[in-house]
Structures are given as structure tokens and as C-alpha cells.
Amino acid sequence: MAQAFLATHGIDLDAELAQMQSPDANPQFAPNPQALATQSSAPPPHPPPSTSLSILIRNVSLPSQPGTHDVTLNPNTGKITHIGAHDSDIAMLVFANQKYGNGALLAPSLCHPHIHIDKAYLLSHPLHSKHQIKEGTFAEALHVTNLAKAAFTSEDLLERGQWVIDESVAAGVTHMRAFVEVDAIVGLKCLEAGLELKTQAEGQGRMRVQICAFAQLPLFSDSKTNAWSEEAEFHDPEAEKIRALMREAAANPEVEVLGSTPYVEADDEKARRNVEWMVDLSVELDKHLDFHLDYNLDPSQEPLIHHVVATLHAAHWTEKMTDKTIVIGHATRLTLFSTQEWIDLKKAIGDLPLHFVGLPTSDLYMLRTAECTRGTLDVISMIREHGLNACLGVNNVGNAFTPQGSCDPLSLASQGVGIYSAGTVEDAEVLYACVSTRAKAAIGFGGEAEKGRKEAEMREGGIRVGDAADVLLFGSEKQGWRTRKSVAEAVYLYDCYRGRRGFLGGKATS
Template structure:
């Protein structure tokens, strides 16, 4: 398998609709700073149609920012699709089974196997319009550096098509169980040996005790600060009101260590389903703490995994099984928190359902969050695009869905395409229509840092949109 060929440098995209003016047409000029192969949006100007040429605006494409995976597991992707793991397919479902089945699968992981499944993930992600991702790979006494070595290879091989930000990730305990010290040692070796790692990740809730979980947090915060890395915690993944929420310890530790926006590095907190049991007062207190101390903290909701895993016991309440996932739009609008949504796992025991398309996730969010307005749709699109990119530290600010001058030229162009075979096209003119019912990935062209990846199915359709340097 090979990354897509990106041999055309786009100079102008002509006659496309934009999110803030779907009834008008615009031209997007792409500029390339001196000595840089990467394009930025230089200017956006009104498109002038030739005299006497009729234009049916409903049939014209819509240009939006490209998509981002803020949280995805590269090494565990599509375990359910690989024949060598057929005996490990879920039998009951549930978190403990997923942990045990995945631990067993990891004993068979090889570098070649992880690369193959990682390429499936990258190919489908890029086809959907993803140009950046935060990719978790596990490091412990079982896989050692096998997954990390595969991720480094993929990061380099796919660098022109997708920016892969590698997370050196401790899924297993590092301060408890017989293997805790070994796991921590493998993590520390990896961080010294692989400069390609941009993020330290850990899972405090897998530790045997609260005290060990806090040691885990202390180690991760200290290591990230010392090494100048971003930090990413899987945190508070439960729906138990009697369990201590470790988010408070994380925030206190960041404050005490002086981790502010001035460090230039961000902290992501994932899952956090326990926080759905917080009162309004607790949410306000947490938001005030983050704002007051300038803590560069983002939250990522992972709905496909959370709805599958974070549920009350079917034995205790078979007809009323509570589900929990962060209410992302509420967090942003009511509390001013930085929050996004991510795909997390695909095709494994933790999440055997769902696709790699971030737009499918945004669509799911409409129902989960009862977010049915056009403004809601725009916010959900941001949460899988520009907000997500900023949350993982790959952009300096959270731009909206409007394309702007000086933005990196990572663009997704949605074509109006008949996929029914009936000679009819239902137009999608707005961001809301894209989010409410995402068009198939084959109807999307992708511009990656100014370089064009055309959908194979589109053929020459719409080719006149692009003025390219051959």
C-alpha cells in the first residue's frame, strides 16, 4: 500500500461556495512562502463567471477546512478485521472483555502487522479528508517498542498526506501490578530513543489504587514538562458517583507545576465520563480553575466508544442502561471550555462499530447532544476540524469553519455527485447539510498543504476548479 500521489501544486481553486456565503462563488488563491513546499491561503476573492455562462449554484462544490483526528488508536485499529485475531472477536462485549482480549491480541502484534492495519487507518482517514491525527501507540512489557517503531515508519511514509502526531502511550499500569515498573521503564526508554514522539499519554484509572493513579499522573506531568511534550490522559472512564474524580488532581498538579499556556504545550483529557455526573456547581468550579490559572487543557469526548463501553450493568438495570459521554457543545458554550470529539477506536473489542470518517461522528453528535440547529452543525464541524487541530497543538488558534487568509491550505472540497444511479442529485449547500447527512468520501476532493488529492470516482468532474502548477 502506498500513500496517495500529490504531484499537483494548487495555485487557485475557482468558483466554489464557502460556509459563510453558500449562495455566492469565490476563488481561493494558494501562496507558497519562500523556500516552503507547503501552501497557505493567500486570498479569497469573488468569482467572476464569463459573460453569458449560466451557473447552477446548487451543483457547485462547497469548500471547508480539512478534518482532524484528535484522538485515535493506531496500533489497535482493525484487530477485528485481521484473520490472525479471529479467535479474539468479542463474545459478550464490555470493558473487561475488551481489556483481556486486547491484551491477548497484543502478544501477537508484529511490526509488519501494525504497519498493515495502520495503513488501513491512514488510507481511509485521508480518503475521508483527514490531514492530521493524534495517534496513540502502546509501549509496555508485552509489545515493547513494536507499535512505536511501526508508527514512526508510518509517520514518515505518510508525511506528505497526513501529519501523524505520535503518542507514546501507557495503556497498562506503570505503578502497580507485577509489571508496573517494567512498563514504566519501557516508556522512559522510548521517550529517550524516539524524538518523533510528540505526546506522552497514560491511563491513570488502570492502576490498582487511587494512590498509584496519582503517582501515574505525577510521573506523566513531570516527564512531559521536562521533555517539552504535549500530555494526554485517558481519565475518569466510569459512571460511578462514589469514585473520586481524578480530574481535580490533574488540574491541581498542573497548577502546582506551573503548566500554563506559556509552555507552548497542551494537555488533553479523554473520555472523562465520570464528569457527566458533576453538578452545575462542579462544572463551574472546574472551568473557573482552568481559566484562572491559564491551564492549556482540552477535553475530548469519544462518543462511539463511550456509548458502547460507559454503560450501567445490564444485569442490574436491563431496561434502563445509562450511557455517559461528555456534553461537548454545552462545555464549550456554557463554560467556555476547550472541547472536541474524536473517533478513538475502530474495529476492535473496545469499539467494534463505527467508521473512520470524522463527519460520521459529527453527525452522531447531532443526536447525542440534541444539537439540531445550523449553529450546532457548524460547531460540530469545528470539533472534528479546526478546533481539533488546535486542541492537539497543531494550530495556534481555534478558527471556525470559515476559510481565512494565512490558514494552512488544508481544504476539503465537497462535490455534488449522483451516487444513486438514478440521474438525480440532492444538493448539500451548507455546513449543516454536510453534518446532518455526510456525503460519501468518494465525493470529496482533498487539498493537503496546497497539494491536490482528487477522488478517483470523480474522474475529471470538477477538474476545471483547480489551477495547478504541473
């Protein structure tokens, strides 16, 4: 009977008993013998499979659902196995590892779809802090960052990258696309550090880290590396070194994404070659693709997005790449599009799994000018009015490109209320999805359960049985009315990630 009852709460009694009797079992969650004697006629447990105790999160608020609920996460399947109305008297649920929400919001976990882990916190690290911002221009940011790159060490890359991971885990981020640069200056140093951070974070169950081998410098033009260094080894006038290094990085099976920056090429023809070379390499090696594209606010400059879309169709991306996505970052030039240009772009994209990521904190710092009050992609209208896939990313933090901010994606959603004048409850839910479910879908973590779902359901951040158990429990306050109980409250009232707890695949990440 107990077995059947627990099964209705998503808990497999045999598996739980086996786990509790295994040497690894946590004695804190041992069974209640009295409950066993009176409520269970279960047969002796099977030999212990490789299991962990289910986690029952009690008394939580869920997005767009009235009342409070109990939610069971199964760390063995990595799925949410039960959601039911909160029941304060379930004595039998001593079998599960219980957490108490005190009415706080339980929502899908957060995601970084675009963060430069190798350039974070350069302004603070002692090795690089001599390069502070004096002018606040893009040219200066490029210059001082390249000076820092020439001095990168494995140790400082690991230290700064670890800060990104630690702060992100504390914020409830469970998935991250981490950009690491590959070129003649840094060689594969950033990539190696990124892979080490990924191995550690994933091994500890703290976060799923997707590494993007990224060519910030040109693939077909002289990167003029001697402008900041006299070291001959850094020179790459024909860009042969960077292409060879990108090929080497791409061949590594741990590298899941390839990225480049066509706008840094010397002319349009080379920018188009950059796009074509990257699409070919991604298709050849079955990788996700990520472009820094159209990073300008010049109406006379032809947007390269059209060439990207045409090249992807010509390469038969949709037919050949069953689960790989394309993400376009920055793309500030698109903010000058007319309604008709958006409609034409949506039509041209067709069934390509192409997503846009808005990077408002970087864009507004770098690109805000007197002529253009909105130098960043309006992700809300892209989603609502044009039916495009869009999300939000931190991009940079603590460096000359973006000195301000934190590694908490929810702070972006919160700032988005003002940036996009998006204050309704529905707006707040879209903004949350932009740093959560939409961001995960953009970088290819949509999940099996989500594939069969209606688009609207999938993207707006609900919690359902069968979903991946990647969730975020918000903190509770002593005065209950101050606790964030809805997605809108979580977005409006930024909580500085106090008391948040992330779960990845049904296991706590901290």
C-alpha cells in the same frame, strides 16, 4: 499587468513561471502562450526556487458566506492566499492548477484528535480474527485485546495502521494524533510501526501524523500481565519495564505526545502518582500530554481531573510550555457533574491549554446503562454553557472496544446531531469544528494565524486568507441541489466521503 492581476488572486507569477519551466513541472498546467503574449509584460522568471504551482479551487461554497467563491492555495507557503467572489471568466488563471468545486462546500480539513492506530481492525485481520466478541463487556474487550497484543507483529501493525491512514485520507483528514502502546508486552513494536507509518504518510504529503507514546497499562501497579500470558518476558509486577520503556520512547524526538491511563492503577494513590510522573516527564522533555481519565459513571468515585489540574499548575505548565497542550480523553465521570462543579472546574483550569475530547461511539457502546442515558461527554454544552475547549474523536474502530464505525470523523459529527440533540445550524457548525478546527487546536495544530484571532472566530471553522491551506472540498452531485453546500448540510447528510478531496499545506492529499 498580468502579474499584478494574478497577485490579487494570491498567485505569484514569477514563481509559477519558474515552476512551469522546471524539469518537474506538470505539463498539464503549462502556460497559455497567447495569454502570455497579450496579457503579460512580466520579466524573465527568476531561477526556479523550490516551488509547486498554486492551486485555484473555483466555484466553491464557504462556511457562513453567501454566494460561491474562488480560493487560491499556495503550496509553497502552505497558506490560503486569496478568496474572492467566483468569476467564471478568468482566462488568465491558466497559471494555476485549477480544480472545480461546482458549488460544493470547501471547509477546514478534518482531524483525528484521538485514535488508537495500533488496535484498529483487530476483529478483521487474519492474525487476530479468532478473537471475536462473545459477551460485549469491557473486561472481555480488555482480555481479547491483550491476547491480540501479545501476538502483534510489525507486519500486521503496519497493515492495520495503513488501513486507518488510507480511509482517513479518503475522508479528508489531514491531521491525526495516533496512539501507540508501550509496555512489557509489545515493547516498542507499536511505536516503531507508528513512526514508520508517520514517515511514509508525511513523506507522501498525505497527512500530518503526531505519535503519542501511550501507557495503557499501569505505571505504578502490577499490570497482572500473567493473566493472559505465561510468557515471563511480559511480566512487569513493579511496572519498572513500562516506565523504562516510556522514558525511552519519550526521549525520541519523533514522539510528540506522551499519554497514560491513570484509571488502570490499583488505587487512588497510584493513580495520582501516574499523573504526577507523566506531567514531570512531559515538562522535562517538552511534549504534549494526553490522559485517559475518569472513565467511569460512579458518583462515589472522586474525579481525578482536579488532581491533574492542580499538578499542571504546580509544574508551571503554562509558563514553561509555550505551545504544548493537554488533552483529557474519555472522562465519562464528568457527565455526572452539577452546573456548579463545571463552573468550579472551568475556574480551576484558568489559562491552562487543556482540552477535552469526547469519544461518543466508544462510550455509548461500552458505557450506556439503564441508570445513565448519556454515558459520554456532552461536548456541545461543555463548549456553549461552560466555555471549555472540547472536540470529538473516533478512539477505536474494528476492535472489541468499538467494533463499529469508520475512520471518518465527520460521521461522528453527524451522529452527534442525535447523540446531543443538536439540530440547529449553529449546533452543526460546532459539531463540524469538533472534528476539524477544534480538534486541531486540541492537539496543538492551532496554527500561527489562529493565535491572534478571536476565540469564536478561531474555533468555528471558517476559511480565511492567511489560514493554513488545510482544507476539504466536498464532492458534487449531478443534480446540483443534492451537493453539500453548507457545513450544516455536510453534518446532517452524511455522504460516506464520496468525492471528497483533502488538501494539506496547499497540496492535494490524494
